[in-house]
Amino acid sequence: MQHDSYSNAYILSILRSVRTIAMVGASAKWNRPSHFAMKYLQEKGYRVIPVNPGQAGGEILGERVYASLAEIPEGFEMVDIFRASDAAGGIVDEAISLQTEKGIEVIWMQLGVRDDAAAARAEAAGMKVVMDRCPKIEFGRLNAELAWGGFDTKVITAKRRRVRLA
Amino acid sequence: MSRNAKREGDQAPDSYGFETRMIHAGAQPEPVTGARQTPIFQNTSYAFHDAEHAASLFNLQTFGFIYSRLTNPTTAVLEERLASLEGGRGATCTASGHAAQLLTFFAFMEPGDHFIASTRLYGGSITQFGKTFRKFDWHVSFVDVEEPEAVRRALTPKTKAIFVESLANPGGVVSDLEALAAIAKEAGIPLIVDNTLASPWLCRPIEWGADLVVHSTTKFLSGNGTAMGGAVIDSGGFDWTAAGERFRGLNAPEPAYHGLAFHETFGDLAFTTHAHAVGLRDLGTTMAPQHAFLTLLGTETLALRMERHCSNALKVAAFLAEQEAVAWVSYSGLPDNPYHALANKYLPRGAGSVFTFGLKDGYAAGVRLVEEVNLFSHLANVGDTRSLILHPASTTHRQLSEEQRQAAGAGEEVIRLSIGLETVEDLIADLSQGLETAALAARRAAV
Numbered sequence: 001m002q003h004d005s006y007s008n009a010y011i012l013s014i015l016r017s018v019r020t021i022a023m024v025g026a027s028a029k030w031n032r033p034s035h036f037a038m039k040y041l042q043e044k045g046y047r048v049i050p051v052n053p054g055q056a057g058g059e060i061l062g063e064r065v066y067a068s069l070a071e072i073p074e075g076f077e078m079v080d081i082f083r084a085s086d087a088a089g090g091i092v093d094e095a096i097s098l099q100t101e102k103g104i105e106v107i108w109m110q111l112g113v114r115d116d117a118a119a120a121r122a123e124a125a126g127m128k129v130v131m132d133r134c135p136k137i138e139f140g141r142l143n144a145e146l147a148w149g150g151f152d153t154k155v156i157t158a159k160r161r162r163v164r165l166a
Numbered sequence: 167m168s169r170n171a172k173r174e175g176d177q178a179p180d181s182y183g184f185e186t187r188m189i190h191a192g193a194q195p196e197p198v199t200g201a202r203q204t205p206i207f208q209n210t211s212y213a214f215h216d217a218e219h220a221a222s223l224f225n226l227q228t229f230g231f232i233y234s235r236l237t238n239p240t241t242a243v244l245e246e247r248l249a250s251l252e253g254g255r256g257a258t259c260t261a262s263g264h265a266a267q268l269l270t271f272f273a274f275m276e277p278g279d280h281f282i283a284s285t286r287l288y289g290g291s292i293t294q295f296g297k298t299f300r301k302f303d304w305h306v307s308f309v310d311v312e313e314p315e316a317v318r319r320a321l322t323p324k325t326k327a328i329f330v331e332s333l334a335n336p337g338g339v340v341s342d343l344e345a346l347a348a349i350a351k352e353a354g355i356p357l358i359v360d361n362t363l364a365s366p367w368l369c370r371p372i373e374w375g376a377d378l379v380v381h382s383t384t385k386f387l388s389g390n391g392t393a394m395g396g397a398v399i400d401s402g403g404f405d406w407t408a409a410g411e412r413f414r415g416l417n418a419p420e421p422a423y424h425g426l427a428f429h430e431t432f433g434d435l436a437f438t439t440h441a442h443a444v445g446l447r448d449l450g451t452t453m454a455p456q457h458a459f460l461t462l463l464g465t466e467t468l469a470l471r472m473e474r475h476c477s478n479a480l481k482v483a484a485f486l487a488e489q490e491a492v493a494w495v496s497y498s499g500l501p502d503n504p505y506h507a508l509a510n511k512y513l514p515r516g517a518g519s520v521f522t523f524g525l526k527d528g529y530a531a532g533v534r535l536v537e538e539v540n541l542f543s544h545l546a547n548v549g550d551t552r553s554l555i556l557h558p559a560s561t562t563h564r565q566l567s568e569e570q571r572q573a574a575g576a577g578e579e580v581i582r583l584s585i586g587l588e589t590v591e592d593l594i595a596d597l598s599q600g601l602e603t604a605a606l607a608a609r610r611a612a613v
Contacts (some may be wrong), residue, residue, distance in 0.1 A: 030225070030424075031225075031423070031424050031425055031426045031431075033431050035229045036226075036431065039222060039227050039228070040227060040228050042224070043219075043228060047382050062430070110218055111403065111433050112433070131498070134433075137435070144194065144197075145229035146190060146229060147246045148229050148231060148239065148242050148243075149229055149237065149244065149435070149438065149439060149442065150238060150242055150245030150246065150257050150258055150259070150438050150442060151249060151255060151256040151435060152192075152246055152249035152250045152254065152255060152257075153243075153246065154250070155428075156187065156190045156191060156195075157181050157194055158190065158194075158202075159194070159195070160194075160195040160197060161194060161195070161197040166588070
């Protein structure tokens with residue numbers, strides 16, 4: 001599929017089906033973008049497992065940090081790549097090799113991260129791919145929260161949203 | 167597609183037309199009560215769930231409201247709507263158009279910095295840029311932007327932006343946005359366009375390469391002369407980081423947020439996030455939620471009003487062009503106007519409803535005309551449902567030198583009209599009797 005734009009339905013289907021996210025490049029520093037995204041996604045009910053070789057064995061936001069995807073003992077449906085584009089291919093290949101064992105369904109590359117060849121390999125293996133987007137911003141955009149900051153969410157509807165009890 | 171996705175407004179991005187977005191963008195039914203019109207959140211502050219939630223909000227790690235000086239739910243609906251109509255990433259509303267200009271330059275200007283502005287601007291902008299901004303050690307060069315070489319010559323290493331009006335007030339002048347955007351891009355600085363007189367229905371400067379668009383929402387957007395307001399819309403397209411040291415406000419660690427760098431952290435959301443979290447926080451130039459509500463009502467009918475404003479203005483301008491007492495009419499909608507080709511390119515739906523004309527009998531006839539008309543309100547505003555008349559030399563452009571007035575198209579013989587939505591024959595009849603009386607008075611004075 002093309003990766004220049006995504007329909008709201010495609011992004012929503014991913015955000016609705018995923019429960020656990022392996023975040024490659026998660027930072028322990030509170031003012032780094034990856035830390036912002038991890039904290040927000042945790043607040044929204046996702047489990048986020050940080051992957052960062054430099055901080056393996058430590059903890060970020062209450063979760064143990066692993067050196068690689070393979071070392072995560074449990075399953076996860078999505079890999080969120082918070083690394084430069086040239087590092088994305090290797091991470092995608094590792095995810096493909098672990099696809100069945102971990103139950104990986106989605107490869108998500110962060111804002112500014114794009115590797116079309118790696119995306120094609122992941123799609124050939126049956127995974128969904130999102131590139132050059134942030135799951136925090138997309139979650140906020142599709143749930144009206146991004147609009148609170150004055151942004152165009154491109155969501156137009158006359159339907160009343162359901163307020164779910166916490 | 168799941169039923170859920172369909173229920174929550176799933177459509178491909180940008181698939182809705184302008185008129186649909188001017189009514190619906192930003193405004194879903196209020197989820198708790200189902201209220202269909204946007205509620206006025208007449209409210210200052212917002213409850214935190216717990217200490218951790220408060221920390222996340224103050225650190226800008228999550229979306230949400232803290233205090234209405236920064237963000238307010240009613241104002242946020244207007245911001246999203248304006249961003250959508252202009253084709254921008256985000257918008258920040260302010261107390262007035264002047265506040266929007268202050269907020270915009272505040273984001274990236276440092277003491278000693280410089281920007282280039284068109285000579286043909288609203289008189290209040292010329293005063294704000296040329297006099298008040300100097301107190302911040304911000305410097306402006308007013309340049310005839312019709313000469314690209316003059317704009318290039320005015321660039322210095324300290325130049326941070328080029329500022330023009332898409333449709334200039336009061337001269338009826340159309341700026342060549344595409345050419346100016348190319349110069350700004352070449353220089354690595356943003357092009358800022360005041361789109362107040364055109365409104366996004368007639369012109370969308372971002373589509374021509376503008377990086378930031380400012381508005382006085384007091385005019386056509388609110389449309390009824392009810393609420394002061396302003397806005398800055400960010401295209402999201404300017405690379406504040408590539409510009410390096412020159413745009414420290416947006417790409418250097420911000421001490422008040424523990425070293426967070428806005429462009430790195432927020433990407434194309436950086437300018438709008440900064441404008442709220444730093445600009446409105448520290449300048450306090452916030453739009454009142456009541457004013458956001460009134461402006462939202464105006465935007466719902468923007469296209470319909472602009473169509474009528476433009477067709478009425480064209481008829482009045484054509485009438486004036488044929489009158490003996492009238493020396494010239496500066497309305498780019500007229501075929502023989504020097505800006506007609508630019509108007510066809512940038513304002514194909516109409517040349518707006520604010521324009522000027524000159525009286526052969528000069529200053530005295532001008533003063534007499536504004537006093538003689540019955541339907542035209544003599545006041546200093548534009549973009550109202552009512553038709554307005556003004557003699558700029560004695561009002562809005564009074565603070566300027568005669569040389570600046572001439573450069574701005576506001577000489578002593580100049581009358582500015584803002585054509586409203588009344589029956590156009592009534593407007594023409596009113597001007598006709600006013601012109602006759604003014605000419606008669608001028609002839610008597612000459613005898």
